[in-house]
Amino acid sequence: MAVNLRAPDGALLHPVAGVELGIAMAGVRKANRKDLLVMRLAPSANTAAVFTKNRFCAAPVLLAKRHLRRPVRALVVNTGNANAGTGADGLRRALEVCRAAADALQCEAEQVLPFSTGVIMEPLPVARIVTGLPQAVGDLREANWLSAAEAIMTTDTVPKAASVRVTLSSGQATVTGIAKGAGMIRPDMATMLGFLATDAKVGRGDLKRITLRVADASFNAITVDGDTSTNDAFVCVASGQGPAARSKRDLKTLAAAITDVAQQLAQAIVRDGEGATKFVTVRVERGRNEAECRKVAYAIAHSPLVKTAFFAGDPNLGRILAAIGNAGVGGLEASRVDLYLDDVLVARAGGRHPAYREEQGVAAMRKPEFTVRALLNRGRAAATIWTCDLSFDYVKINAEYRS
Amino acid sequence: MAVNLRAPDGALLHPVAGVELGIAMAGVRKANRKDLLVMRLAPSANTAAVFTKNRFCAAPVLLAKRHLRRPVRALVVNTGNANAGTGADGLRRALEVCRAAADALQCEAEQVLPFSTGVIMEPLPVARIVTGLPQAVGDLREANWLSAAEAIMTTDTVPKAASVRVTLSSGQATVTGIAKGAGMIRPDMATMLGFLATDAKVGRGDLKRITLRVADASFNAITVDGDTSTNDAFVCVASGQGPAARSKRDLKTLAAAITDVAQQLAQAIVRDGEGATKFVTVRVERGRNEAECRKVAYAIAHSPLVKTAFFAGDPNLGRILAAIGNAGVGGLEASRVDLYLDDVLVARAGGRHPAYREEQGVAAMRKPEFTVRALLNRGRAAATIWTCDLSFDYVKINAEYRS
Numbered sequence: 187m188a189v190n191l192r193a194p195d196g197a198l199l200h201p202v203a204g205v206e207l208g209i210a211m212a213g214v215r216k217a218n219r220k221d222l223l224v225m226r227l228a229p230s231a232n233t234a235a236v237f238t239k240n241r242f243c244a245a246p247v248l249l250a251k252r253h254l255r256r257p258v259r260a261l262v263v264n265t266g267n268a269n270a271g272t273g274a275d276g277l278r279r280a281l282e283v284c285r286a287a288a289d290a291l292q293c294e295a296e297q298v299l300p301f302s303t304g305v306i307m308e309p310l311p312v313a314r315i316v317t318g319l320p321q322a323v324g325d326l327r328e329a330n331w332l333s334a335a336e337a338i339m340t341t342d343t344v345p346k347a348a349s350v351r352v353t354l355s356s357g358q359a360t361v362t363g364i365a366k367g368a369g370m371i372r373p374d375m376a377t378m379l380g381f382l383a384t385d386a387k388v389g390r391g392d393l394k395r396i397t398l399r400v401a402d403a404s405f406n407a408i409t410v411d412g413d414t415s416t417n418d419a420f421v422c423v424a425s426g427q428g429p430a431a432r433s434k435r436d437l438k439t440l441a442a443a444i445t446d447v448a449q450q451l452a453q454a455i456v457r458d459g460e461g462a463t464k465f466v467t468v469r470v471e472r473g474r475n476e477a478e479c480r481k482v483a484y485a486i487a488h489s490p491l492v493k494t495a496f497f498a499g500d501p502n503l504g505r506i507l508a509a510i511g512n513a514g515v516g517g518l519e520a521s522r523v524d525l526y527l528d529d530v531l532v533a534r535a536g537g538r539h540p541a542y543r544e545e546q547g548v549a550a551m552r553k554p555e556f557t558v559r560a561l562l563n564r565g566r567a568a569a570t571i572w573t574c575d576l577s578f579d580y581v582k583i584n585a586e587y588r589s
Numbered sequence: 590m591a592v593n594l595r596a597p598d599g600a601l602l603h604p605v606a607g608v609e610l611g612i613a614m615a616g617v618r619k620a621n622r623k624d625l626l627v628m629r630l631a632p633s634a635n636t637a638a639v640f641t642k643n644r645f646c647a648a649p650v651l652l653a654k655r656h657l658r659r660p661v662r663a664l665v666v667n668t669g670n671a672n673a674g675t676g677a678d679g680l681r682r683a684l685e686v687c688r689a690a691a692d693a694l695q696c697e698a699e700q701v702l703p704f705s706t707g708v709i710m711e712p713l714p715v716a717r718i719v720t721g722l723p724q725a726v727g728d729l730r731e732a733n734w735l736s737a738a739e740a741i742m743t744t745d746t747v748p749k750a751a752s753v754r755v756t757l758s759s760g761q762a763t764v765t766g767i768a769k770g771a772g773m774i775r776p777d778m779a780t781m782l783g784f785l786a787t788d789a790k791v792g793r794g795d796l797k798r799i800t801l802r803v804a805d806a807s808f809n810a811i812t813v814d815g816d817t818s819t820n821d822a823f824v825c826v827a828s829g830q831g832p833a834a835r836s837k838r839d840l841k842t843l844a845a846a847i848t849d850v851a852q853q854l855a856q857a858i859v860r861d862g863e864g865a866t867k868f869v870t871v872r873v874e875r876g877r878n879e880a881e882c883r884k885v886a887y888a889i890a891h892s893p894l895v896k897t898a899f900f901a902g903d904p905n906l907g908r909i910l911a912a913i914g915n916a917g918v919g920g921l922e923a924s925r926v927d928l929y930l931d932d933v934l935v936a937r938a939g940g941r942h943p944a945y946r947e948e949q950g951v952a953a954m955r956k957p958e959f960t961v962r963a964l965l966n967r968g969r970a971a972a973t974i975w976t977c978d979l980s981f982d983y984v985k986i987n988a989e990y991r992s
Contacts, residue, residue, distance in 0.1 A: 242914030242923040242939065271910045273924065273940030306907020307941050370894055370911070411893040414915045416907070490814040490893070490979070491772065494987035504709020504819070507674045511645030512817045520645040521676065536645065537676030538710045576893070578984050584897035 189465040189554050189574065191457035194347040196332035200360040202383040204228030204425025207334040208325035212318025214311055215266030215304060220337035222315060224322040225261040225381065226291060230426030232390045233258040234397040235299070238418035245269045245276030245310075246300040247417060249284065259297040261421065262287045263379065264304075264315055265340050265366075270416035271307035279310040286316040290323045303340055303366065303379055303417050335364040338379055341583060342368045344458050348450035352443040354436040357429035359386040361443045365405075365451035369460040369584060370413040380405055380420040380451055385428030386440055392431070396441045397422040404448035407571045410459035411580070412488040420448075456572045461579030464496045467557040471568040478515045479562070479569035485513035486558060493576030501547025503532050510560055518562065526559040527551060592868040592957050592977065594860035597750040599735035603763045605786040607631030607828030610737040611728035615721025617714055618669030618707060623740035625718060627725040628664040628784065629694060633829030635793045636661040637800035638702070641821035648672045648679030648713075649703040650820060652687065656703075662696040664824065666704040666782065667718055668743050668769075673819035674710035682713040689719040693726045706743055706769065706782055706820050738767040741782055744986060745771045747861050751853035755846040757839040760832035762789040764846045768854035772813055772863040772987060783808055783823040783854055788831030789843055795834070799844045800825040807851035810974045813862035814983070815891040823851075859975045864982030867899045870960040874971040881918045882965070882972035888916035889961060896979030904950025906935050913963055921965065929962040930954060 205227060212222040227233065235254055237247050246269055262283055269276045284298040291298075302310060325333075335345035349362040363382030388396070401420050422444065424431075431440045457465050468486050473479035486492055489509040495502040503525065511520055525533035527550040532542045550556050608630055615625040630636065638657055640650050649672055665686055672679045687701040694701075705713060728736075738748035752765040766785030791799070804823050825847065827834075834843045860868050871889050876882035889895055892912040898905040906928065914923055928936035930953040935945045953959050 240911060240914035241916075241918070241921045242910045242926075268907070271907045271923075271936065271940055273938060275940070306905075306911060307936070370908075413892050413894045413908075413911065416911045416914060489816050490983070491816045491987055494984050497984065498988035500988070502709075504671070504674045505816075507645045508643060508709060508816065508819045511643035511819060513644075515644070518644045520674075523645075533674065533710070535676060537674055537678065576984060578981050580893070581897050581900065581979060581981050581984060584894055585901035585903070 188344045188458040189462050191344050191454055193344050194332060194335070199331040199347050199349045200351060200362050201328035202360050202362050202425055203328065203385045203427035204231055205383045205423060206326040206328050207330035208322040209330065209333045209337040210318040210321035210325065212264065212314050214264050214314055220333065221265045222318045222322050223263040223334050223337040224287065224319065224326065226326055227259055227423055228425050228427055231258065232388060232393050232424045232426065233421060234394040235419060235421040236397060236401045238414060238416060240414050240416045242271060242416050244302060244417045245272055245280045246302045247419060248277060249280045250299040250301065250419065253296050253299050256296050258299055259293040260287055260291050261299045261301065261381065263301040263338055265338055266304040267302055267308060267310050268304045268306045268417050269302040269310040272309060276310065279312045282312045283315050286319055290319050301379055301419055303338070306416060331362055331364060338364065338366040340366060341460055342366050342458055346451050346454040346458065348447045350443050350446050352439050354386065354429045354431050354439060355433060359384055359428045359431065359440060361447045363447045363451050365455060367455040368458050369410060380448065382444060382447055383423040383425060384440065384444065385425050387426045387428065387430035388424035388440065392437055393422060393424050396444060399441065400445050400448045403445050404452040408452045408456045409484060409487045409571065409573050410456060453572050456574050459574035460583045461577040462574035463577050464575040465555045466496055466573050467570060468573060469557060469559045469568065469570045471559065471561050472565055473562045473567045474565035475567045476569050479567050480571065481515055482510055482513040482560060482562065483569055483571045485509045487571055487573035490576055496551065496575035497577045499548065499552040501527060501532065501544065501551050503547065506558060507533060522563040524561040524563065528556050591747045591861040592865050594747050594857055596747050597735060602734040602750050602752045603754060603765050604731035605763050605765050605828055606731065606788045606830035607634055608786040608826060609729040609731050610733035611725040612733065612736045612740040613721040613724035613728065615667065615717050617667050617717055623736065624668045625721045625725050626666040626737050626740040627690065627722065627729065629729055630662055630826055631828050631830055634661065635791060635796050635827045635829065636824060637797040638822060638824040639800060639804045641817060641819060643817050643819045645674060645819050647705060647820045648675055648683045649705045650822060652680060652683045653702040653704065653822065656699050656701060659699050661702055662700040663690055663694050664702045664704060664784065665690045666741055668741055669707040670705055670711055670713050671707045671709045671820050672705040672713040675712060679713065682715045685715045686718050689722055693722050702824070704782055704822055709819060734765055734767060741767065741769040743769060744863055745769050745861055749854050749857040749861070751850045753846050753849055755842050757789065757832045757834050757842060758836060762787055762831050762834065762843060764850045766850045766854050768858060770858040771861050783851065785847060785850055786826040786828060787843065787847065788828050790829045790831065790833040791827035791843065795840055796825060796827050799847060802844065803848050803851045806848050807855040811855045811859045812887060812890050812974065812976050813859060856975055859977050862977035863986045864980040865977035866980050867978040868958045869899055869976050870973060871976060872960060872962045872971065872973045874962065874964050875968055876965045876970045877968035878970045879972050882970050883974065884918055885913055885916040885963060885965065886972055886974045888912045890974055890976035893979055899954065899978035900980045902951065902955040904930060904935070904947065904954050906950065909961060910936060925966040927964040927966065931959050
């Protein structure tokens with residue numbers, strides 16, 4: 187059901203020098219599926235990450251935050267079990283996984299970042315993961331990104347990966363990334379899971395700044411159902427094996443490339459949103475500040491009534507206006523708001539535009555992709571987010587998952 | 590599909606002296622259905638009301654707020670068209686309806702409160718309403734509450750009405766009310782439409798205070814889909830034809846009766862929620878203040894993942910914990926939260942309770958009614974709200990409505 191999204195061509199995913207990926211079928215929850223990923227990083231690598239703001243953040247998230255203080259040498263990712271809502275026992279289990287990976291890779295447990303995704307509130311089957319580790323380590327290769335994208339899927343129907351190359355002053359740098367996620371998607375600092383690497387040499391501070399900015403412009407600008415996962419994490423690795431990015435200009439070029447890859451991945455998550463049949467860009471302009479534009483955009487994107495109208499391809503525009511009115515923006519004057527569907531002006535000054543004809547709205551919304559654009563007309567700020575519709579299949583997938 | 594909800598027995602709805610109701614089939618949107626209600630109030634009546642906080646509040650809401658400054662003599666309610674998102678033209682049309690009603694009832698247009706519900710952003714068909722008015726006025730009777738409840742239905746499947754009698758120091762008082770609403774339900778100060786009347790003599794100030802308090806304990810404590818309507822209104826009339834409520838004790842007795850009727854009506858809206866198959870009470874206890882308890886309760890009640898798990902009768906408890914963690918309560922410690930399904934302790938100190946068995950959760954959630962109870966364990970405040978599940982039929986109803 188993914189909207190204009192195909193599995194990436196593995197040949198187009200550029201390897202990143204200094205970053206190897208290995209996959210295993212560990213049987214975490216189900217047999218015979220890739221469910222374990224190990225990423226080994228060269229000692230020259232710098233790593234930055236942003237994590238979920240959910241107060242029930244998972245044990246691996248707590249541990250990964252702690253382990254980020256040291257230079258990171260490896261990431262271990264399992265699907266099938268989120269190790270969330272598992273208390274102190276969950277922390278112990280996540281640490282056991284780090285220890286086993288550290289033994290296999292000859293580093294310290296504190297240099298391993300653990301990631302888990304899957305069912306919440308069930309004990310992590312550590313033994314199965316540990317048993318699967320040698321297979322994953324034996325599989326470590328730089329040209330393994332597509333297989334890695336497959337290994338981190340849960341309700342995803344399509345693996346998600348993207349890759350670009352940019353020219354810095356001292357040579358060509360590569361940026362490649364993978365992500366997973368289809369439901370429980372309303373990242374707050376990060377997506378379900380996104381891993382991105384560049385071979386460029388980037389200082390820790392610069393990498394951290396870029397990562398935060400990129401997260402806001404990509405994974406923090408998407409929503410499927412407004413539910414922020416307990417396990418969200420977006421990790422950005424600069425392996426240091428390629429050209430250096432130190433000048434302002436190079437950092438800017440590299441940040442743009444990282445944003446490009448991150449946006450492709452984030453949008454892929456929405457295109458593959460649970461039950462999605464539409465990919466919708468929501469752009470809010472002329473607000474007082476970006477925060478209020480985002481607030482309005484999310485109010486539109488989270489309204490079940492708006493989302494079911496998207497599904498129906500029905501330009502029930504009143505629902506969009508009602509959502510804007512509900513966004514909780516102080517002093518917003520409804521009588522100044524203009525609304526567009528793609529390029530069609532459907533509402534002006536808070537009311538239906540006299541020239542608007544229903545057929546125009548239907549034509550826009552029947553397409554698999556379209557843009558809802560709201561003008562608040564009270565400032566110069568803007569924000570863009572991406573979302574999908576709410577279909578029968580969203581309910582089906584989430585009523586049947588786990589049972 | 591309504592959950593444990595039947596049409597009220599008209600014989601059990603006590604008339605309120607000084608409040609007459611008349612119904613007509615005006616063909617506002619569809620022919621041959623009751624879609625126009627006139628309520629005539631005795632000159633002795635006091636009226637208080639609370640309205641939607643949606644910034645796109647409808648023309649009739651704007652006008653009703655203005656007209657509330659004068660003693661109210663009549664209410665005119667139409668379904669089929671919300672007269673919302675209609676700008677200045679919508680205000681003119683709402684005023685025309687008030688004028689026509691005032692002519693028919695021999696009062697001032699400024700003494701008529703207009704209410705509209707139905708499709709948003711389409712011009713109100715004033716001529717049809719004006720043509721229907723004589724029929725409604727000719728039908729005015731005190732014993733007409735059930736027919737009135739039917740006349741204000743839109744996607745409701747069951748008319749909603751409730752009635753109680755209480756003894757005040759100077760005699761027996763009656764409280765009777767009707768409401769409508771099934772979708773776009775997350776009232777913020779009021780429900781879609783709720784009209785409640787008592788024959789008790791109550792001062793304007795007292796009535797206003799009671800109305801605000803009652804709204805918070807009833808219509809403001811329910812949610813179907815988190816969408817706040819543009820037309821929400823809750824009106825409370827004290828006709829002054831019955832016993833006086835002036836002492837603190839009498840006011841308390843009367844307020845309790847009004848709360849009782851309002852809660853019955855509010856819960857009826859949830860039981861008849863679009864596509865609802867479950868009626869769920871969400872109670873959050875031991876919070877620092879009521880506001881944070883409500884925040885957590887609404888985070889649970891609005892999560893599409895939690896709502897689809899309700900639909901499936903699947904105790905996917907991690908989704909409830911994740912929703913609590915997302916509520917945006919500062920400093921909330923996940924490791925202190927306990928969670929109950931009815932009387933079953935399912936999670937303790939943020940993790941699954943060791944004694945909890947899946948069958949217990951399934952047994953609780955397979956019932957048409959159950960309670961989710963979260964203990965934050967950081968204070969003494971509590972809050973209760975009522976919600977329903979998210980089913981295939983919610984999507985069906987809202988994808989097909991209007992089209």
